[in-house]
Amino acid sequence: MLSLRDIVRSGHVVRWNSVKHGRPQYLAEHHYMVTMIARALARRVLSAEYYTAERQILLVDYCLNHDLPELIGGDLPSVSKRKLEAMLGDQAEVFKQFDYEIHPPLRTLDKKMHNTPLKEIAKLADWADAIVYIQQEGQGNYEAKITQQAVNALVSFLPETVLKDAGVQEKVDSFFKQPISHTHSIEMKLKQAYADKIVNAQATYPEFNWEEAGHVLEELLEGEDAQIKFEY
Template identity: 70%
Template sequence: MLTLRDIVRSGHVVRWNSVKHGRPQYLAEHHYMVTMIARALARKILSADYYTTEKQILLVDYCLNHDLPELLAGDLPSVSKRKLEMMLGEKSAVFKELDYEIHPPLRKLDQKIKDTPLAVIAKLADWADAIIYIQQEGAGNFETKICRQIIDALIQSMPDDLGVTENLKAHMEQFFSQPLTHTHGIELKLLKAYQEKVEQAQVRFPEFDWKPAHGVLSELLEGEDAQIKFEY
């Protein structure tokens, strides 16, 4: 079982070991980001009657613990894990059992959150953090974002009477919808997974409006930067 001393090391344990990046993301950073994003999602999506104080604590507790087994087992790349699960079939449950062996409290947290809207929100927050990180720090990926912003600004500045604006927009959408780098490809997969998860959640938990999940992700990726306004 992990000790408090082990958990403190999460500030030094690196994630994304199979991806070329500009700076490492540490496990503690990931847990904090997922927690803050999950809280924002829950407040916009869940009703006050459902999102009680007890459920708020459960969501935060889960988000701060969900990847702690990585302290000993490391961050297994998602692609490798999926392939191993396909190869092992039912035996792939060994991965989860290893997590519980390393960090037993996670078993109870998983049981409490399983098949609930909180589980969906935690996964959306997990993917949102990954999208932000890979867009900002993935090798060549931030340059891709800036390039797209420049092209979009150029197209918007063109006179409408030229009759080429919509055609250019369509070409650019098609161009940027294909992976330009490895990290850009990861971002595209994560964006697709996020969108599909929101759609599935709306069907599974129709008592809640899940559309704000799109707005939260948009705000994270393209929202106003208070630091720039503050300094300039």
């Protein structure tokens, strides 16, 4: 079982070890970001009647613990894990049991979260943090985003006839929908997974406002920057 001393090391344990990035993301940073995003998602998606104080505590507790086994087992790339799970079949449960062996409290948290909208919220928050990180720090990703914004700004000044006859906007959009690099392909897959999760959550728990989850991600990626606004 992890000690408090072990848990404090989460401020030094690096994630994303198989991806080119501008700076490392540490496990403690990931847990904090997932927690904050999950709280924002829950407040906007879930009803006040459902999102009680007890469930608020459960969500925060889960988000702060969900990846602690990485302190011992490391951050296994998702692609590798999926391939190993496919190879192992029914025995793939060994991964979860390994996590519980390292951090037993996670077993209780998983049981409480199982088949609840809180689990959907936590996974959306997990992916949202990944999308933000990989867009900002993935090798070449932020440059690609700025380039797309610049190109779109230039295209907006073209005459309507040129845009329509030559299909300029469609060609620009089509170009940027293709993976430009490995990190960009990861970002695109994460965004698709996030969108699919919203659809599935809406079907499973239709009483909640899952459309807000899309707005939260949009704000994270394209929202107003208070620091720039403050300084200018």
